[in-house]
Amino acid sequence: MKKFLLMLVAVLGFSYAASAQCGDELMKKALAAMGSNQYMKDFDIKLAAGAADGVSFTVVLQAQTKYQFNIANGASNGENVKIEVLDGATTLTSNENAGKVYTGFQVKITKTGPYKLKITTPGASEACARAVLSLVEQF
Amino acid sequence: MIKKIVFGLALLAGVNFFTSCSSCSSNNADNLDEIPDSVANASLQLSENVVNDMIENISSPVEMANSIKNSGVGFSEKVMNPSDNMKNYNSSFKRALNLGVYSADLGYINTFNKNSVVIQYLLAVKELADGINVGQFLDFTTLKRLATNSTNLDSLKQLSVTSFNKMDRYLRDQRRANTSTAIVAGAWLEGINITCDVVEQTNDENLTNRLAEQKSVVDILLVVLDNYAKSDKNFQALSDKIKGIKEAYDNVRIMYEVGAPIVKEVDGMLVTEQNDIPHYEFTPDKATAINNIISAVREARQFVIE
Numbered sequence: 211m212k213k214f215l216l217m218l219v220a221v222l223g224f225s226y227a228a229s230a231q232c233g234d235e236l237m238k239k240a241l242a243a244m245g246s247n248q249y250m251k252d253f254d255i256k257l258a259a260g261a262a263d264g265v266s267f268t269v270v271l272q273a274q275t276k277y278q279f280n281i282a283n284g285a286s287n288g289e290n291v292k293i294e295v296l297d298g299a300t301t302l303t304s305n306e307n308a309g310k311v312y313t314g315f316q317v318k319i320t321k322t323g324p325y326k327l328k329i330t331t332p333g334a335s336e337a338c339a340r341a342v343l344s345l346v347e348q349f
Numbered sequence: 350m351i352k353k354i355v356f357g358l359a360l361l362a363g364v365n366f367f368t369s370c371s372s373c374s375s376n377n378a379d380n381l382d383e384i385p386d387s388v389a390n391a392s393l394q395l396s397e398n399v400v401n402d403m404i405e406n407i408s409s410p411v412e413m414a415n416s417i418k419n420s421g422v423g424f425s426e427k428v429m430n431p432s433d434n435m436k437n438y439n440s441s442f443k444r445a446l447n448l449g450v451y452s453a454d455l456g457y458i459n460t461f462n463k464n465s466v467v468i469q470y471l472l473a474v475k476e477l478a479d480g481i482n483v484g485q486f487l488d489f490t491t492l493k494r495l496a497t498n499s500t501n502l503d504s505l506k507q508l509s510v511t512s513f514n515k516m517d518r519y520l521r522d523q524r525r526a527n528t529s530t531a532i533v534a535g536a537w538l539e540g541i542n543i544t545c546d547v548v549e550q551t552n553d554e555n556l557t558n559r560l561a562e563q564k565s566v567v568d569i570l571l572v573v574l575d576n577y578a579k580s581d582k583n584f585q586a587l588s589d590k591i592k593g594i595k596e597a598y599d600n601v602r603i604m605y606e607v608g609a610p611i612v613k614e615v616d617g618m619l620v621t622e623q624n625d626i627p628h629y630e631f632t633p634d635k636a637t638a639i640n641n642i643i644s645a646v647r648e649a650r651q652f653v654i655e
Contacts, residue, residue: 241507249507250411251514272412273562273627274555278618302610303621315619321605321627322562324569348415 231284232256232338239282240342243314247278247344255291255329255339264330269343273322276346280314281305284338289331291339296326316346411510413540413559414453414460420553424461428546429454430539430654432466435473441481442583445528446653448477449535452513457543459506467496478516481528486516527577527584534570534587535653542650545643557639561629564598571595590649597645600638602630
């Protein structure tokens with residue numbers, strides 16, 4: 211009976227801890243960082259250890275529009291995630307510049323079309339994060 | 350005592366399991382009123398992943414609604430699909446299509462903060478969502494409360510968009526990408542139809558260019574629709590109408606002069622400015638090409654809402 215009790219406590223504890231590290235709390239954090247922008251979309255990011263190519267998403271961005279990405283990293287991440295915005299095979303922008311890592315970045319688009327979001331960690335370590343895409347302004 | 354604790358923990362574990370999996374639970378009623386599985390599976394030329402990726406490539410009506418507001422044109426109830434039409438949609442295909450249409454209308458209403466009509470459109474959205482078994486993602490009570498209080502506009506916009514995103518994810522997780530495709534097609538068509546109306550009224554150059562840029566979206570939408578059109582006459586009919594729009598867009602060419610992006614830090618925020626410059630070509634002239642697009646969009650939209 212004690213073993214069963216311990217097992218239940220462990221299962222519950224693990225479940226709540228995972229939820230707190232990678233679940234709605236991260237989403238709330240990313241949304242809070244978004245500020246008063248117009249929410250567009252969110253991305254649930256789960257990177258497995260050793261996955262060098264990371265994960266990718268596609269998003270249509272419209273010309274004459276400034277967008278913002280906000281990233282909330284999981285508390286147990288060894289490294290922060292890197293988000294690159296690719297136009298075809300070319301990196302248009304990312305949350306890293308001159309050795310500095312940002313948890314938010316903006317991009318002003320002049321070409322309407324599908325863009326790829328490539329999400330990785332530098333050392334291909336296991337990580338979770340939530341990213342929110344929002345509309346800042348249109349020109 | 351131990352027994353009571355075990356029972357309590359087991360109960361908690363059960364609640365935890367069901368709440369953490371609420372979005373992946375399958376409703377037995379789901380299969381009663383769906384676009385048939387034969388459409389979802391048998392005709393599939395493209396894998397679900399490819400279709401899902403392509404659906405992501407169809408633009409959201411949020412930017413379009415903002416562009417319309419920026420053009421300075423006021424809100425017009427006449428450009429939307431009347432909410433009363435909702436009772437005419439009896440098939441899953443029509444319900445899904447017009448759920449998309451009304452979601453775009455709702456985005457348009459929210460952008461202009463028109464509390465007077467928002468409830469009737471929320472009701473139409475809820476009714477159609479229930480009709481295709483995705484109503485659980487719309488927290489109607491909260492949406493209604495936010496809609497009736499103008500100070501909650503940002504929360505209303507956010508909850509509306511997140512609800513639709515959750516619905517879309519659920520449909521694709523449930524391998525109902527065909528239903529998701531119909532919703533996205535309806536939303537795109539309604540967004541572009543409202544844009545056409547404003548372009549016709551104002552000749553606003555910025556908005557006309559945004560309309561021209563939808564050319565790339567039409568191509569993607571057609572590939573996805575044709576995937577289901579082979580075995581479903583509803584998708585076939587919709588695809589035929591969208592082909593009419595594609596033909597009109599054949600007279601539009603957009604070329605980009607590639608420039609190096611400008612990267613800077615503004616108040617601690619990394620900001621990148623894309624520097625590609627678009628050049629638009631219309632055949633035989635801009636007015637004719639745009640009028641042809643508007644006519645084709647109206648014909649397709651009429652087919653969807655009738």
